[in-house]
Amino acid sequence: MSATTFFQLGDRAQKLKKILEDFVEFECIPADEVYLSSRGKEGSADRWKVIPPLLEHLKSRAKSLGLWNLFLPSYYPESPGLTNLEYGVLCEVMGRSHTAPEACNCGAPDTGNMEVFAKYGSAEQKKRWLVPLMEGKIRSAFAMTEPAVASSDATNIETSIVRQGNEYVVNGRKWWISGAGDPRCAVYLVMGKNDPDNNNKHKQQSVIIVPANTPGVTIVRPMTVFGYDDAPHGHMEMVFKDVRVPLENMVLGEGRGFEIIQGRLGPGRIHHCMRNIGVAERALEFHLLRITDPARKAFGKTLSQHGKQSFDIAQSRMEIDQARLLVLQAAHTMDLHGPKAAMNEIAMAKVIVPSMTTRVIDRAIQAHGAGGVGQDFPLAWMYATTRTLRIADGPDEVHTIQIAKNELRKVQALREKHHKQEEAEKKFAPKL
Structure with missing residues (x-):
């Protein structure tokens, strides 16, 4: 008996699941090896410059099958209307293939970044970044982890975001930034500290938009995972050196990073x-x-x-x-x-x-x-x-x-319950 028996899917989600299963099994999985082998030799610089055309073919097929942007949250007007449960079941199907998540425009980190723009972005931020991300014309990265601190505690983040006049200036070093090596990556969402002296350590951080072509942004190197470089997506070490962006690039407001x-x-x-x-x-x-x-x-x-x-x-x-x-x-x-x-x-x-x-x-x-x-x-x-x-x-x-x-x-609460149980037991205890 399948786990989804206990969590019923709507008729539309069941139909999408069947279409997606056929797409993944008979188009994406057969394309995986071709895609991976077409990137060039491991370690080659060309691996970071060329996107195999096969992927664009799969994206066109996903759009034609109604499998595009399935993740999109319900609060966005163009949401497909799936619940977290229904989309989760579809995610399992996509997870079977290397190419399927991106083919359906449902790959990390873009999905999370699109949700940030959809939920917290201004009208102008949505127009400039969310729309092309939803259309699959660009990709994105979320820059949070840093090499010099224990980033598992995000309050340690040291990258600085300092306001100077009508701009913010960003300085810091990041690493393991997934997607930053992709030649289509057009925008970074960068987490840093704009108010390091705030008594509330969870109000010190902000998230700011940095276009990928901004002066001062340097891709240092790709980080490998057990020897795999994951090109052209990659997980990059990056430096932000006196990177200047306008005030309107702040997401939601200062101190709202967490x-x-x-x-x-x-x-x-x-x-x-x-x-x-x-x-x-x-x-x-x-x-x-x-x-x-x-x-x-x-x-x-x-x-x-x-x-x-x-x-x-x-x-x-x-x-x-x-x-x-x-x-x-x-x-x-x-x-x-x-x-x-x-x-x-x-x-x-x-x-x-x-x-x-x-x-x-x-x-x-x-x-x-x-x-x-x-x-x-x-x-x-x-x-x-x-x-x-x-x-x-x-x-x-x-x-x-x-x-x-x-x-x-x-x-x-457990102690209080056990105390009541003990008091109740006394009523049933034999009298001495």
């Missing part, structure tokens, strides 16, 4: 988790096909006839379904009560899903032997990208601490 990133990251974490479950499902499929291949026998039996492999398959299935239910519950809670009410479920999903997926992929790698860590199968790349999700959007430790704090807040 408000913006919390509004951005809640839904984004659910999207990451659901895409990652799609990765886990595909890894399990590779595992199943490998161990049942009649041409591959060990000691006279297919691998599936050895007890260890059957155990691993069962373990992967149980873990995937458990994780999916948790993520769908988080999405359902968001739909009913908003992201803030779902913080605990979102945090738990963010910890559990990437760890689960790495275990599932690892079992599939083991079943493939040396092939599992090589380039003939996508498992090594899947493992590398999934492992980063235990760090991206907040490391496991930060979310785990928050989950513990939420549980500890229940202690006083």
